[in-house]
Structure formats: C-alpha cells, structure tokens
Amino acid sequence: MTTTQDVLAQLDQVFDSSVSRLAQWLSIPSVGTDPACNDDTRRAGQWLVDQLSAIGLEAQLAETPGHPVVMAHHPGPVGYAGPHILFYGHYDVQPADPLDLWKSPPFEPVIEDGPTGKRIVARGAADDKGQVMTFVEALRAWKDVTGEIPCRITCLVEGEEESGSVNLDNFLTDQREALVGTGAANGPCDFVVVSDTGMWDSNTPALTTMLRGLIYLEFILHGPSHDLHSGMAGGCVPNPINELTRIFGRLHDADRCIQIPGFYDDVQPLSDALRAEWEALGFDEQGFLTECGLTEDVGEYGYSLLERQWGRPTCDINGIVGGYTGKGAKTVIPATASVKVSCRLVPNQDPDKITQSFIEWVKAQVPPACKLEVLDHGSGRPFVMAPDSPYVEVARAGLEEDLGKRPVLMGCGGSIPVVESFKRILGLDALLVGFGLSDDRVHSPNEKFDLKCFNLGQRTHAALLSRFAGMQV
Amino acid sequence: MTTTQDVLAQLDQVFDSSVSRLAQWLSIPSVGTDPACNDDTRRAGQWLVDQLSAIGLEAQLAETPGHPVVMAHHPGPVGYAGPHILFYGHYDVQPADPLDLWKSPPFEPVIEDGPTGKRIVARGAADDKGQVMTFVEALRAWKDVTGEIPCRITCLVEGEEESGSVNLDNFLTDQREALVGTGAANGPCDFVVVSDTGMWDSNTPALTTMLRGLIYLEFILHGPSHDLHSGMAGGCVPNPINELTRIFGRLHDADRCIQIPGFYDDVQPLSDALRAEWEALGFDEQGFLTECGLTEDVGEYGYSLLERQWGRPTCDINGIVGGYTGKGAKTVIPATASVKVSCRLVPNQDPDKITQSFIEWVKAQVPPACKLEVLDHGSGRPFVMAPDSPYVEVARAGLEEDLGKRPVLMGCGGSIPVVESFKRILGLDALLVGFGLSDDRVHSPNEKFDLKCFNLGQRTHAALLSRFAGMQV
Secondary structure (H helix, E strand, O other): OHHHHHHHHHHHHOHHHHHHHHHHHHOOOOEOOOHHHHHHHHHHHHHHHHHHHHHOOEEEEEOOOOOOEEEEEEOOOOOOOOOEEEEEEEOOEOOOOOHHHOOOOOOOOEEEEEOOEEEEEOOOHHHHHHHHHHHHHHHHHHHHHHOOOOOEEEEEEEOOHHHOOOOHHHHHHHHHHHHHOOOOOOOOOOEEEEOOOEOOEOOEOEEEEEEOEEEEEEEEEEOOOOOEEHHHHOOOOOOHHHHHHHHHOOOEOOOOOEOOOOOOOOOOOOOHHHHHHHHHOOOOHHHHHHHOOOOOOOOOOOOOHHHHHHOOOEEEEEEEEEEOOOOOOOOEEOOEEEEEEEEEEOOOOOHHHHHHHHHHHHHOOOOOOOEEEEEEEEEEOOEEOOOOOHHHHHHHHHHHHHHOOOOEEEEEOOOOHHHHHHHHHHOOOEEEEOOEOOOOOOOOOOOEEEHHHHHHHHHHHHHHHHHHHOOOO | OHHHHHHHHHHHHOHHHHHHHHHHHHOOOOEOOOHHHHHHHHHHHHHHHHHHHHOOOEEEEEOOOOOOEEEEEEOOOOOOOOOEEEEEEEOOEOOOOOHHHOOOOOOOOEEEEEOOEEEEEOOOHHHHHHHHHHHHHHHHHHHHHHOOOOOEEEEEEEOOHHHOOOOHHHHHHHOHHHHHOOOOOOOOOOEEEEOOOEOOEOOEOEEEEEEOEEEEEEEEEEOOOOOEEHHHHOOOOOOHHHHHHHHHOOOEOOOOOEOOOOOOOOOOOOOHHHHHHHHHOOOOHHHHHHHOOOOOOOOOOOOOHHHHHHOOOEEEEEEEEEEOOOOOOOOEEOOEEEEEEEEEEOOOOOHHHHHHHHHHHHHHHOOOOOEEEEEEEEEEOOEEOOOOOHHHHHHHHHHHHHHOOOOEEEEEOOOOHHHHHHHHHHOOOEEEEEOEOOOOOOOOOOOEEEHHHHHHHHHHHHHHHHHHHOOOO
C-alpha cells in the first residue's frame, strides 16, 4: 500500500488548497428550491464539471426538467477488472433562512476555531458540498501522484436533493441502460458510494447501513371564505386553527406512539444483535441533548435515544401557520390554516400505505364545515444494507489497515431517498460513507464542516478507491 | 309629546343639510393611527368642537399624550332635575388601505343608491362619525325648535378608539372628579350613551345590553436551542409544534366545550326570557353562514348560533406559527412554536381568573424538556346592562311611543373596551344605542352608512333626550 500512503501524504500536503476550492464552491448560493437562485444553482453544477474535467474525467451537465445533473466518467486504468463505482452526491443546498441567526453571511465561507479544531462555516459546508469534495479531492490526489484514477468511476451529482430529487427517478430510468445495461458504453456500475451521511464521532469513521424512509405531506384546512372578526364569528364558525390543532394534537399518545391506524403494522422489530451493537457504541445521550440545547428528551417509550433516531419510525410537524402571526394581538378567525408534516419510516414500512392511512385518518376528523386540501411533497423508502455485504467487509478491513481506524456500522435517522431509487431503478446497493458530525447544523443557521472531517473524508475515499480497485467482480 | 314630534319633523325637514355636514366631516382624513394624518385628526376634533359650540354647548379640545378628546357640556334647562347623560363616540377612523379596493376615494364622500335606499360612502361613515352626528343633529334640532337642550349632557368624543383608546383610561381617571365627583362643577354624570354599535336590521332599532369580554394571550413554546433536522433529531427531542398542537388540540371537547379548568364556573346562564327574546328575532343562520362562505357551522353543543355569538364564552386560536412555512418541504424540527389565543367572556366571568387558569392549564401540559413563555396582550371585562334597568325601560317604551318602533334587546359578540372603562373607572353603566348594519363594511374598503339609519339615529336620539329628561333621578 505504498502508493496509497503516498496519495494520503499528498492530500495532507495540499489540504489548504482543497479548503480554498471548497470555499469557492460554497460561495455560490445554489439554493435549488429558490427560483431566484436558478442561475447560481446551475453555476454551482458547472463549477463541479470544471473541477472533474481538470482531473481528467469526461464531465458534463446533463439536463433535466429541473436543475441539471453533473455526470462524469473515468474508465480507470487500462485493463481494469475491478468494480465500477457510481459516486453520488448533490450540489444544491438548503435555504439559508432565518438569515438573522447567521453569525456570518451564509454564502461567504469563513474558517473559524471550534472545540475540535478549525471548521468551515457556510450553507452547504457539510450538506453536501464538503462531502462531495472529499471524493473529488481523493480523485485529484490519485491523479496527481500516479497519473491515474485507480477505479472505473461514474459520478452523478444532482442539484435537486433538497427539492426531494423530483427529477432523479426519471433521470435514472432514462439512464438505466447507460448506467447498468449489459451493453453500457462505460460498462455497468456495480454499486453506489454515497457521501451524505455522518461519522460516529470526529475520530471514528462509519459505514451507514440503515436509513429511515420519509413521507412528507401538507394539509391545508379551509374554513370561512375570508378572515372573520372573532367577536362576531367566534363560536359560530369553524376556526381552521382550532380544528387543525384538534386533529394533529392527537398524532401521538402519552407514550409518544403514533396514532395513525396501521402505522406500526409492517415495522421490522430491531434485532437483539443490532440493539447490542448500537448499545456498545456508548452513545452519549446527555451530550446529544446538550448539543440540542436541551436537558431532557421526548420520544417513544421503551427505546433508547439512538434506537429512536436510527431504528424507530417517527412523525413530526415541520411547519404550521394560520391567522395573525405579527407582533401583538389581532382578533381574527382565519380562512385557512396549514401544517407540513413528515414521518420517518423504518425497514419494511411502505410509504404509499402510510401516506394513504395518514390522509384517511386526517380526513375522518375534518368537520363537514371545513374543506381539506392535501399536498404530497414526496416520499422515500427506508433502506437497509446487509452488514455482511462484500463491499462493507472490504471497506471495513481496508480502512482499518490504511487509516488505522475500523469504521463502525451505523443507522441514520435521516432519509436519502436516492439510495432507495438506486436500488429500485438500477438494482444497486449503496455504501454510505459520510463525514458529517451531529453538531454540523445542517439545515440550520451557521452550518459548518470540521476540517478534520474534511481531511479524513479525503483520506478515506483515497483508501477506498484503492481497496475497491483490488476486488474481483 | 307634541314638542318631540316637532323636533322629529324638523330633523326630517333639514335632513339633507345634516347629510352635507356629515360629508364635510368625513372629508377630513382623521386616521388616528397614521402620524401623517396627525394634523387632520386634530382638525376633525376641532370641527366637532365648532359644531357643538354652535349649538350652544361649552366645547373644547382636551389634550392627552395622543390625540385630544372633544369635551363639551350643556347644563340643560334651568331647574333641570333629570339625569346627566355622558355621550361617548370617537372621531378617529380606521386606515383606508387597501386603497385600490375603494370604488371612490375614501375621504371624498359620495351618496350612492343601495338595495335599501341611499347611503353615504366614505371611511368613517358608520364607524363612528355618522353615529356621532346622529346625536349632534338631535341636539341641534331641539335647540332650533325649542331654543333649549332638554337634558344635562356631557359629550366625550375621543380620537384614539382605533388605536385601542390607549390614553382614555388615564384621561377618565384624571377627569373622574369632574365627571362623577360629588362636587363636580357640572354635577355628576348618571350613565353613558354610546353610539358605536348596530341595529338589528335597517327597520329595527336596537339597544345592546350585553357585550362579551376578552382575554388575549400568546404562548411561545421553546424546545431545542436551534432548528434541528427531523431525520437526525426526530423521535429524540421535543418538537415544539407537536407539543403545542397536543396541548391546544385539547382546548375543546367533542361538544366544543372549553376544557380550561373552571372556565364555565362563573358563567351566568342565559335566562329563558332572554333566550326567548333572542329566538323571537328570527336570526337568519343560513344567511349568516353564506356571508361567511360556509354551509355548516361549528360551535358549542346545545345553543343557537346567535346565543353562541352573544351569550356564550368562546376560545379561538387567532394565530399559530412554527417551523417552515414557505413553499414545498423542509424537514425541520423548529426551536420554537407559538400561538395567539383569545377567549370571549360573558357576564360574571373574571378575565384575571380565566387568564390565570388558562396559563396554569397550559403550563401543566408542557413537558419538562420545553420552556413556556407567556405574553398577555390585555383583557376586557364582559358587560351587561340589566334588561330591567330604568334607562332601558324608559328608552324602549319611549321609542315605541315616539317612533312607533320598539327597540329589540341585543347582545354583541365583540368587545367595546371603553364601556368596561366607564364602568370600572367612573362606575357608570352604558346604554348602547347604535345604528350600524352588519353590511356597513366598517374597517373594510367602501365603508358606508345608510341614510335611512342616519335619519333613524337622529330621530332616536331626539326622542331619547326628551324621555330621559322626564326621568326622576
């Protein structure tokens, strides 16, 4: 592994310039959900195309009805016989609001000192530009040191992950033959590597083998045709906020079990072995709560905090609005009120079935005086990768040898619906190797990415490229 | 009652010129809440001082920290032994926006034809300049026909009603001795006459004897110190929106009875007599709902819609907000969520006691993991004037005899905080005799006042002045 060690040394040597490149990318406000950012979002995609081209990949923007996908390919060394890796990431970022809570402008990256060393602060630092760049910098180092890319790789970096990857399924379907067909020009991909998840802690890399699924619905309750004075109409007409809280106030029972009929019917119980492995991680519940600014938790009775985060389904109202929300008082009965609500699903739960049951449950509680409007903001199936997969085995053993650290197996409370899409449409399993930390404030003001994690990510991908190259497929 | 009939005839004869005077007053844009209108607001007050002076009252602008109060007095005939009436109204008007929805400029009054006859259209036509002028024109007619004002009267017409009468309580407190003290120079006032309410319909004058009180609270629930990703934290931390809906979803039971402990303890049940009188009004429930854009109602079981509006306490969430409220989806667990909520109270309920119980009820349901912040946006006591009050009796009988129409007794679902102030600070009951209609569009574009109502209002006050003058106090 002398070559791998040379590549790792190179990564350390040019680390500062890799941070500058990341900062440059982070300064492009690619808020994919905001039409005002459309030009910048495209520009962020093009920026990545240019980077990958410079490393020697054949790279381009592939159009979709929404934001384009960065597609890039490298055939690997002449006579390559190892697996063809499909790398996935995304270049779009979450909206930055509320802006006033940012200590520095979200698209003007700054390096600051944190308790575990330096970190880069900007929207998208960890989710997902910083993670994508761990892989890009690993490729660059291999190229710089050896003149070669050690693996056959295809990169697919989309611009709509924060928009629910609305066009990705169609894109994958269109590209199915090119990506996994027997006659694919570049040869069929063998598995997916995704960098959009977390490490166990800043010293312990992790492979994530379990992801929660997601459904996301919006319920808009319509009452009177226009806002009314609560003195004249209070007690006489349906108040959509009263009705909405009445319905959604019954989402959980006292044990925080979800009351949607049939919600738990298909849930795969956590095995004793998995519960034991997770237990052995020694998760610092108090530390987690402290990071959240809390002293106590709230959650489903009978499960540890980690089990609830990784292995149990949940339901959260993500947004609610109705009536007067300015300063002071206004005695109004509003015409409408609405909630945005999502469920995290675990292996074996069917998003369509849960969606259907959820909508029926709400509908049954709407009084005849109101009208219900339902918007479906998309869903993703839960994902589970067998812990005995050869890719998992090779990665765990190889990283232990090259980096001196054996990655732990984790679950993940979040959803990466694309992982499910890769499985369903392309038939490919995904290896989730990410470098985020739980305090990265992804989706929140002051998002950051530890430079230590950025470095470890680069080193991990560099080592994995070599290890995967050595596998027989 | 020959004299009264002469005065009524005079009112009819000079009605056109009274409309011109009202139009002149309406053309002064006295938007009290808009500092740009400060000069005009004062000018509108001075205009009324001049009108009252011309009729022979001692009138002036009394300064406050805000807009001045028009104060005017007349001792009544020599040797007068009847009650001293305190007349209340206001000369400030609501802002006119949205301007583009007005068919004619809001401060250029026009006379137009409506389904029930001619009406004057301008901001303030019904609320409250038109109503104040019903009383002023009645005084003028008495003076013109008899050379006398038949009653001892004090007029108090403020310029800050649409600003929440922010300086009125202090003003009344300062004037307490002068208005109701035993050594008051003008003698103590006996009761208040307010013209700022409505008629039953354009043919049926009404005395409003019941007003609902109000408490208005804001509850802000704090969970995590910052917004969290629902994938990472869902199921582990308190979600303030989940918790808030859980708590406020229990505000009402299935019969829409309010669940705050002790809420109904002090409620004075509606007497069978009052329920019968209200029932006899033949309220058009379906018409009311149609105006609200509804086909069905929602409200407390066991009461008619009118009873619920006038005589039963209610609780409505007037505003709610938390988390992501933009377009599309964001999987956030927010740091806070809040509701603004108000209760309409009925006679005998104590706003302080209800406020206390409400806050305790919410507090008891907040999980230890959350913090609760409570803002009190003020309260007003409910008001009731005994239907057997001598003033009510004299007014009903007198108007029936003089005008041929017996006023009906009404409740009002809204609050008129000044009525409570007169009671609390001066110890005076109020007789609410108003001439608005429910379609007057007060606070909305194209506010109007039916000339039929303007005329009936003048005639009503002319008759009442004579009837009250004949009472022994």
